[in-house]
Amino acid sequence: MSNDQSDNDRKEKKRSSDMDELREVAEVLPQLFGALNDSIPKLISGLIASVYSPESAGNMAKGIGQFYSNLIAEGIPEAVALDMTKKFVSALDFSKLISMVSDEASVKSKRKVKRKIDIDFNDEDEDEAFDEEFDE
Amino acid sequence: MGTARSIASIIATSVGGGSKILAKTWWAIRKGRGEVKKGSRTFYNVLLKAGIPREEAKEITLAYATPAWELLQVRSLIKLAMEMDGDSSIR
Numbered sequence: 001m002s003n004d005q006s007d008n009d010r011k012e013k014k015r016s017s018d019m020d021e022l023r024e025v026a027e028v029l030p031q032l033f034g035a036l037n038d039s040i041p042k043l044i045s046g047l048i049a050s051v052y053s054p055e056s057a058g059n060m061a062k063g064i065g066q067f068y069s070n071l072i073a074e075g076i077p078e079a080v081a082l083d084m085t086k087k088f089v090s091a092l093d094f095s096k097l098i099s100m101v102s103d104e105a106s107v108k109s110k111r112k113v114k115r116k117i118d119i120d121f122n123d124e125d126e127d128e129a130f131d132e133e134f135d136e
Numbered sequence: 137m138g139t140a141r142s143i144a145s146i147i148a149t150s151v152g153g154g155s156k157i158l159a160k161t162w163w164a165i166r167k168g169r170g171e172v173k174k175g176s177r178t179f180y181n182v183l184l185k186a187g188i189p190r191e192e193a194k195e196i197t198l199a200y201a202t203p204a205w206e207l208l209q210v211r212s213l214i215k216l217a218m219e220m221d222g223d224s225s226i227r
Contacts, residue, residue, distance in 0.1 A: 018139070019138070019139050019142065022139055022142035022143065022146070023142050025142070025146055026142045026145040026146050026149070029145075029146055029149045029150065029153070030149050030153065032153075033149065033150075033152075033153030033154075033156065033157065034153075036153075036157055037153070037156055037157055037160055040157060040160065040161050040164070041160045041161065041163065041164035044161070044164040044165060044168055044208075044213070045164055045167060045168060045171070047168075047207070048168040048171050048172060048204060048207075048208070049171060051175075051204065052168075052171050052172045052175035052176075052201075052204050053171060053175060054174050054175050054178040056175070057174075057175035057176065057178045057179040057182075057200075058178045058179070058182050060179065060200070061178070061179040061180075061181075061182035061183050061186070062182055062186070064183060064186070064188075064196065065182055065183055065185065065186020065187070065188065066186070068186055068187065068188055069186055069187060072187065082188070082189070082192050085188065085192070085196075086192065086195070086196070089196050089199060089200075090199070094199060094200050094202075094203045094204075095202075095203035095206075097203075099203075
């Protein structure tokens, strides 16, 4: 008889803890989606704006144009100057630039997670915090 | 709140939130593509002004715009997210 009662108590406890868990999830879920809603579009537009905004594009093209004009001004034949400009542009490697920016974005988000997990185990974190303070 | 109500709330939030994220991501991709187009146009015009011939300017602009265009495909964004997830699980 007492065994049945303790079983019932255990079941009741388990059910109430499950309900609590479900309630917590239901309460936290909108916040999680809210955060994702903010961060994903910001990540995409920030990534693109850092390299492809009209200002940065204009500056980059100005640099390339300056390089070409300087070569022509120095008396280098047009065909050679064009070839050199193309090589200069291929050395810039825009795909690398984009992957660098996206890596930087992922490192920033990783840092936040990492800091929570192993703040006591890694001396590098102190260096990162130091760097971040000076970056800001 | 009862169990059934909690489950219904979780399902409704997931469906609603997921759709909102999808729509916002799609919109951000659209805007990003527009930005790349504008940036590339500016880039091309500045190159032309600097005296670079049309054909070469076009080639250089394509080399500049292609990586972003590829990044703004939904597949590569998913790949990026998976890589980010993979990296954090390893560390």
